[in-house]
Amino acid sequence: MTATQAVPVGAVPAPRRGRTSGSRWRALLESRWRDRLAELTDLSVAYHDATAPAPGTGAHESQRLLSRQAVVARYALAETDKALHRLATGEFGRCEDCAADIPQARLLVEPEARYCERCA
Numbered sequence: 001m002t003a004t005q006a007v008p009v010g011a012v013p014a015p016r017r018g019r020t021s022g023s024r025w026r027a028l029l030e031s032r033w034r035d036r037l038a039e040l041t042d043l044s045v046a047y048h049d050a051t052a053p054a055p056g057t058g059a060h061e062s063q064r065l066l067s068r069q070a071v072v073a074r075y076a077l078a079e080t081d082k083a084l085h086r087l088a089t090g091e092f093g094r095c096e097d098c099a100a101d102i103p104q105a106r107l108l109v110e111p112e113a114r115y116c117e118r119c120a
C-alpha cells in the first residue's frame with residue numbers, strides 16, 4: 001500500500017503566485033469548453049429537428065439560421081480548444097503578435113484572447 005495521492009481528488013490548491021495561475025485558467029477554460037460543446041450539441045439537435053417538418057413549411061430558413069449559429073459555435077469551441085493548448089504549452093496569456101503579456105482583466109473577459117489590446 002503506497003500513499004501516492006497526497007492531494008485528494010477534486011481539491012484544487014489555491015494559487016500561490018500572483019501571475020497567471022494555470023489551474024485557475026484551466027478550470028475556467030474547461031468550463032467554457034463544456035458550455036460551448038453543449039451549445040453546439042443543442043444546435044445540432046435543433047438542426048436535425050428542423051429537418052423533420054414537411055418541405056415548404058419554413059424549415060429551410062430555420063435550418064440555414066441554425067447552420068450559421070453552429071458555424072459560430074464551432075469556431076468558439078475551437079478557440080477555447082486552442083487556448084487550452086496554449087495553457088499546456090506555456091503560451092497562454094502571451095500576445096501572439098508582440099509576445100507581451102495580455103492583461104488579466106482582458107483574459108477574465110475573454111480567456112481565448114490571443115492578442116494584447118494594442119495588437120488586437
Ligand SMILES: [Zn+2]
Nearest residue numbers: 095098116119
Ligand atoms: Zn501584442
